Amino acid sequence: MREVLFFDQKSISLCYSNCLESSKMESKRTSEIIKDWVELYSDNLYSWALYKTSSKETAEDLVQETFLAAVQSFDKFEAKSNPKTWLFAILNNKIGDFFRTSFRSPIEDNQGILDRMFDKDSHWRADEKPQEWTNDAENLLDNSEFLITLNDCMHRLPENWRVAIHLKFLEEKKGELICQELQITPTNFWQILHRSKLQLRKCLEMNWFNE
Amino acid sequence: MMNFLMLSCKKATELIEKKSLFKLTLAEKVQLRMHISVCDACKDFEKQSGMLDTAIRYHYVKRDASEVPQTENKPLKKKIISKLK
Numbered sequence: 001m002r003e004v005l006f007f008d009q010k011s012i013s014l015c016y017s018n019c020l021e022s023s024k025m026e027s028k029r030t031s032e033i034i035k036d037w038v039e040l041y042s043d044n045l046y047s048w049a050l051y052k053t054s055s056k057e058t059a060e061d062l063v064q065e066t067f068l069a070a071v072q073s074f075d076k077f078e079a080k081s082n083p084k085t086w087l088f089a090i091l092n093n094k095i096g097d098f099f100r101t102s103f104r105s106p107i108e109d110n111q112g113i114l115d116r117m118f119d120k121d122s123h124w125r126a127d128e129k130p131q132e133w134t135n136d137a138e139n140l141l142d143n144s145e146f147l148i149t150l151n152d153c154m155h156r157l158p159e160n161w162r163v164a165i166h167l168k169f170l171e172e173k174k175g176e177l178i179c180q181e182l183q184i185t186p187t188n189f190w191q192i193l194h195r196s197k198l199q200l201r202k203c204l205e206m207n208w209f210n211e
Numbered sequence: 212m213m214n215f216l217m218l219s220c221k222k223a224t225e226l227i228e229k230k231s232l233f234k235l236t237l238a239e240k241v242q243l244r245m246h247i248s249v250c251d252a253c254k255d256f257e258k259q260s261g262m263l264d265t266a267i268r269y270h271y272v273k274r275d276a277s278e279v280p281q282t283e284n285k286p287l288k289k290k291i292i293s294k295l296k
Contacts, residue, residue, distance in 0.1 A: 031295050042288050051279040060287050067291050122219030130255040141269050150270055168232060169272045175232035186233055194228040197260055
């Protein structure tokens with residue numbers, strides 16, 4: 001009886017040290033694999049994050065967090081899937097989180113663009129009335145110069161407005177869900193979008209369409 | 212009744228933006244359609260607003276990661292690798 005007990009304890013302790021050893025090995029292997037991924041993909045990930053956030057520091061932070069998250073949830077990675085795709089999915093989640101946290105509510109009391117566009121009766125001011133754009137509006141998306149102008153105009157928007165536009169399109173979520181995550185009312189959200197649209201449109205009109 | 216039907220241009224353009232992300236109520240739909248049928252400026256705005264949405268979606272969202280300008284960042288690579296040790 002005593003022998004059996006002794007044997008049991010021994011085997012338990014043996015197993016314990018084995019398991020510890022194999023988990024150490026496992027984590028060593030994981031970090032080697034992830035290191036290879038850093039070599040292979042960190043520039044792609046960084047370029048993408050930089051393009052999305054337009055901030056060097058933010059992009060670096062997000063890429064770093066992506067790899068740390070990859071280490072932590074490595075067991076969820078299936079060997080069959082493509083590591084690049086997996087890493088991009090993690091990064092895109094992080095980019096979404098970044099925009100959600102950088103969105104500050106409540107809405108700034110910025111009436112400027114509304115007063116500039118509309119008169120006291122809320123109708124278009126005579127010189128701001130939309131008209132057909134003179135510059136060719138066809139094939140805009142193939143025009144790299146237009147995309148540069150669009151980019152410039154996006155960056156001239158107040159930060160919160162730009163963030164709102166990103167959130168509108170980022171994950172193609174339903175409006176109600178976006179607002180729930182931001183904890184603001186739908187009215188609040190589309191009013192911000194309305195103002196940003198007016199401002200963006202004005203900027204593009206001056207710098208592109210009616211140039 | 213006239214007030215209900217006579218939307219201002221400011222309100223009409225708000226509804227155009229709202230429509231791109233949320234459902235309009237039946238009353239809002241009717242009001243917006245009525246307004247656009249008599250207001251060429253808002254009709255043009257609606258068209259242009261949709262074009263801008265398409266351009267933004269394409270430029271910022273749907274673009275493939277391999278199409279964006281690639282930037283090398285060696286210090287970042289080093290930094291991450293050192294954190295993984």
